[in-house]
Amino acid sequence: MAKPDVLTPQAQDFPQWYQDVVAKAELAEGGPVRGSMVIRPYGYAIWERVQAELDTRIKAAGAQNAYFPLFIPESYFRREAEHVEGFSPELAVVTHGGGKKLEEPVVVRPTSETIIGSYLAKWVQSYRDLPLALNQWANVVRWELRPRLFLRTTEFLWQEGHTAHASEQDAHLYSLRILRDVYEDFMVNVLAVPVLVGRKTDKERFAGATTTWATEGMMRDGKALQMGTSHELGQGFSRAFGIGFLDEEGQQRHAWLTSWGASTRLMGALIMAHGDDHGLRVPPRLAPVQVVVLVVKAEGGTAEAAAAVVAALREAGVRAELDVRTDSSFGRRVVGWELKGAPVRLEVGPRDLAEGSVVLCRRDSGTKVPVGLDRAVAEVRKALDEAQGSLLEEARRRLGAGTVECSSVEECQEATLSGFARIPGSVLATRADGMDGEARLNAMGVTVRLLQRPDGSLPAADQDLNELVAVVARAY
RNA sequence: CGGGGAGUAGCGCAGUUGGUAGCGCACCUGCUUUGGGAGCAGGAGGCCGCGGGUUCAAGUCCCGCCUCCCCGACCA
Numbered sequence: 020m021a022k023p024d025v026l027t028p029q030a031q032d033f034p035q036w037y038q039d040v041v042a043k044a045e046l047a048e049g050g051p052v053r054g055s056m057v058i059r060p061y062g063y064a065i066w067e068r069v070q071a072e073l074d075t076r077i078k079a080a081g082a083q084n085a086y087f088p089l090f091i092p093e094s095y096f097r098r099e100a101e102h103v104e105g106f107s108p109e110l111a112v113v114t115h116g117g118g119k120k121l122e123e124p125v126v127v128r129p130t131s132e133t134i135i136g137s138y139l140a141k142w143v144q145s146y147r148d149l150p151l152a153l154n155q156w157a158n159v160v161r162w163e164l165r166p167r168l169f170l171r172t173t174e175f176l177w178q179e180g181h182t183a184h185a186s187e188q189d190a191h192l193y194s195l196r197i198l199r200d201v202y203e204d205f206m207v208n209v210l211a212v213p214v215l216v217g218r219k220t221d222k223e224r225f226a227g228a229t230t231t232w233a234t235e236g237m238m239r240d241g242k243a244l245q246m247g248t249s250h251e252l253g254q255g256f257s258r259a260f261g262i263g264f265l266d267e268e269g270q271q272r273h274a275w276l277t278s279w280g281a282s283t284r285l286m287g288a289l290i291m292a293h294g295d296d297h298g299l300r301v302p303p304r305l306a307p308v309q310v311v312v313l314v315v316k317a318e319g320g321t322a323e324a325a326a327a328v329v330a331a332l333r334e335a336g337v338r339a340e341l342d343v344r345t346d347s348s349f350g351r352r353v354v355g356w357e358l359k360g361a362p363v364r365l366e367v368g369p370r371d372l373a374e375g376s377v378v379l380c381r382r383d384s385g386t387k388v389p390v391g392l393d394r395a396v397a398e399v400r401k402a403l404d405e406a407q408g409s410l411l412e413e414a415r416r417r418l419g420a421g422t423v424e425c426s427s428v429e430e431c432q433e434a435t436l437s438g439f440a441r442i443p444g445s446v447l448a449t450r451a452d453g454m455d456g457e458a459r460l461n462a463m464g465v466t467v468r469l470l471q472r473p474d475g476s477l478p479a480a481d482q483d484l485n486e487l488v489a490v491v492a493r494a495y
Numbered sequence: 496c497g498g499g500g501a502g503u504a505g506c507g508c509a510g511u512u513g514g515u516a517g518c519g520c521a522c523c524u525g526c527u528u529u530g531g532g533a534g535c536a537g538g539a540g541g542c543c544g545c546g547g548g549u550u551c552a553a554g555u556c557c558c559g560c561c562u563c564c565c566c567g568a569c570c571a
């Protein structure tokens with residue numbers, strides 16, 4: 020007897036599928052204020068794994084965690100012209116406090132360049148103070164008119180790194196180090212999303228940056244998602260906030276800054292890059308629950324055997340959870356864990372136990388095989404390794420197959436209905452109908468995601484457009 | 496801000512020519528179940544967005560207000 024679909028099929032309505040997964044996998048729901056979001060325990064458990072993996076890499080790159088205020092004097096934003104222009108439409112401003120109108124309105128941080136800059140100005144005095152690398156885990160607010168859970172919410176969680184360097188070259192190298200060793204490494208090796216790396220066009224650049232580097236992933240509907248950005252800020256903020264230092268020769272200089280961030284939007288990447296019609300598929304290295312040991316029914320010593328398997332798995336360093344909720348039907352629990360995307364499920368039933376085995380089910384491929392109880396831990400570890408590789412490989416194939424070489428703006432229109440298009444950088448500057456190529460792409464709902472060298476490698480910060488390739492796509 | 500819809504149980508919805516509130520899912524209790532969303536029986540749950548008006552009587556008709564959703568310009 021055919022049950023109705025658990026989720027709206029992706030092929031039928033991808034945005035609806037996305038909303039269904041977020042709700043049914045118990046990741047998040049909307050808050051009472053438009054654009055706000057409640058992250059539920061399972062969603063937050065995944066985010067905590069994202070944080071842990073990113074935090075380790077950020078610290079390995081030499082940055083230290085700190086915390087700066089949520090409230091920023093409005094005047095700080097006016098000090099850097101491009102920055103204020105870019106952010107003013109989406110600021111939330113507090114005008115009252117303690118029952119009184121405030122002397123100066125206070126901005127709820129949309130990002131912290133300004134307030135951190137004001138402290139860097141105090142802390143940086145000498146070239147010996149540099150480089151100074153800080154990171155903070157925080158919430159930020161950017162007023163949104165079109166919210167989508169995780170992808171675009173008024174308040175979101177992220178990490179933002181802020182560094183000061185003695186030279187432009189040092190700042191440049193550091194921003195690339197973060198891009199590759201923190202973001203790209205995490206996304207490929209943990210999230211199993213094969214990202215493209217490159218430079219943003221002037222139009223897509225962060226407000227106040229001289230250069231923005233980004234990682235971009237392809238979702239299962241062929242649209243692009245920006246997943247982590249690293250900015251070279253030049254000396255603009257240093258001049259605005261007086262971040263100066265004496266160099267070895269006793270010369271007063273302005274510091275070169277960078278900033279870089281990745282947000283809860285990565286949850287959207289996880290969902291849309293790997294999820295299928297049965298729900299989430301969480302890569303094992305990320306999964307808060309790598310294995311669920313499911314008691315089929317409470318007879319024949321199944322509960323005891325399952326508990327022993329969980330203990331053995333945990334002993335071996337596997338994140339395992341026991342599901343003994345036999346007051347709920349077997350099928351319901353299976354569907355529930357599939358929705359949540361637990362990479363491996365071990366089914367422990369009386370029939371299996373009689374044979375001295377359990378059934379190992381893989382979420383990524385749907386395969387089920389009986390394994391001997393004595394080999395369960397080893398088989399689970401093998402399955403987790405294979406699932407991690409297989410999810411990445413599947414996403415890589417999709418990215419490859421969904422990327423088309425084009426030579427004109429017009430060709431991009433069709434190509435970007437289902438994936439990415441690569442066009443010569445020179446096309447972006449080519450004018451027609453009174454618009455340049457990038458504007459014509461934008462007019463048809465397509466944006467330039469990245470500029471790369473033709474072989475896909477990173478360009479120089481100032482490399483001429485004519486020597487580069489533009490990756491264009493519809494984007495979230 | 497411009498155009499189009501909707502407000503009824505936790506969620507999704509129905510509610511006829513006005514007659515005092517219903518369905519599915521979820522929830523609670525009991526029994527039987529549990530190897531891919533269990534079945535049966537019983538039960539709980541409502542300021543019908545808010546305010547006014549018409550009427551013997553308003554979820555339904557009239558007026559006003561509020562809120563939310565969808566579509567067009569920016570954004571991780």
